[in-house]
Amino acid sequence: MKIENLGEFGLIDKLNQILPIDDKDVIVGYSDDCACVKVGNDLLLFTVDIQVEGSHFIKEKINPKDLGWKLSTSNVSDIVSCGGKPRWALVSLALPKDLDYEFIKGVYEGIKEAQDYYGFFTIGGNVSSSKQLMIDMSMVGQTDIFVGRDKARVGDFVYISSNLGLSKAGLELILMDKDSYEDFEKKLIEKHYRPKARIDLLENVKKSSSCIDISDGLVSDLGHVSKRSKVKIVIEKEKLPIDNNLKIFCQKYNKDPYQYILYSGEEYELALTSDKDLDLIKIGYIEEGEGVYLKTQEKLEKLDDKGFRHF
Known part of the structure; x- marks a missing residue:
């Protein structure tokens, strides 16, 4: 094989x-x-x-x-x-x-x-x-305490540490080989080249039932949590923030910002689950079941895992 x-x-x-x-x-x-x-x-x-x-x-x-x-x-x-x-x-x-x-x-x-x-x-x-x-x-x-992917529980909330989608947009801009970039484009490129690990949120991580860093994409990485914890993860679309620079990028290049937020890799932000109220961005919750779902006013849709793969 x-x-x-x-x-x-x-x-x-x-x-x-x-x-x-x-x-x-x-x-x-x-x-x-x-x-x-x-x-x-x-x-x-x-x-x-x-x-x-x-x-x-x-x-x-x-x-x-x-x-x-x-x-x-x-x-x-x-x-x-x-x-x-x-x-x-x-x-x-x-x-x-x-x-x-x-x-x-x-x-x-x-x-x-x-x-x-x-x-x-x-x-x-x-x-x-x-x-x-x-x-x-x-x-x-x-x-002094290990926080992994396998302790997310029904009733937990799902949090992210910051806006997502910027790294993927930055990479696409780099590959465009433009002679010059607008200020908002430079900020997106900076996010791709100079991400910051969220060492400032260590105490929030220790309060969490599970945590994973977003390196392959939000859906893909939450999929690991779903599989290891044997739970269903529901992302509420209306609670996903759209970064202003990403919004301008998507308007300029006719892109869907949610495809960037859900699937951008190399963000190095955190996705956490907890039954506590954390001072982070709450984007969803945990139910019984399996898989990662996107909830809108009209429907509940199971998301495909389109994260980065080497093969």
């Missing part, structure tokens, strides 16, 4: 079956934003993310500092979504021999900016030659 026929998550499921976890100190293994391991009285969180030229970024279209920042943010976002603080990182580099040093120097300057902002340290790594540029970061975080 070809990898493309298995799909990303089918592949992951099959590979995980080869490596069963038989360790009482592993609290959470596969199937969440982070693995969680008990070490003494501490809970350590482990995550990893990679940026591959041609799949995650186009080298000629990205500032290397932005690449280093984004790689760091994607890891920090996973740690935060599980209720932890980022502590340590390892970086592996696969570099073409003809790559200019100034590019990889810029990547590390971006990682340094992220370190200073989020409060972690890079403590090691590895370097190899490659025909394709790849930069991989592993991160360890620390927490």
Whole structure:
């Protein structure tokens, strides 16, 4: 069977079956934003993310500092979504021999900016030659409570941490190769290149029954929560806020803003569930059942999972 026929998550499921976890100190293994391991009285969180030229970024279209920042943010976002603080990182580099040093120097300057902002340290790594540029970061975080995808309960509300859809719009603008951009377009591009993990919302995460960071798209990521928690998630369309810059973009290019809000990846905002009133954007609720649904005044529609997939 070809990898493309298995799909990303089918592949992951099959590979995980080869490596069963038989360790009482592993609290959470596969199937969440982070693995969680008990070490003494501490809970350590482990995550990893990679940026591959041609799949995650186009080298000629990205500032290397932005690449280093984004790689760091994607890891920090996973740690935060599980209720932890980022502590340590390892970086592996696969570099073409003809790559200019100034590019990889810029990547590390971006990682340094992220370190200073989020409060972690890079403590090691590895370097190899490659025909394709790849930069991989592993991160360890620390927490006193693990928040995963499997504890959403009937009666919970669904929250998001901010407006969504901006990153997808920003990417589309980048790919347009325009000679100049309007101010609102520059802000959307900035959101794609320089997202911020919501480390400022850590206390809200710890009050939540479940949490996931929005990296593949709201519907796709809530789908993971639905599957792991065995619940039905209802999004109320009228409660989804439309960012003003996204609204102008959609009017200018004749787009549907809700397709961006529901399916934009690489947002690195948070989706949370809780029976408490959180000071966040309430967009829906949890019922008995399965799947992710969009509720309008006319109907309740099950949403297709059109989030980002590698295969």
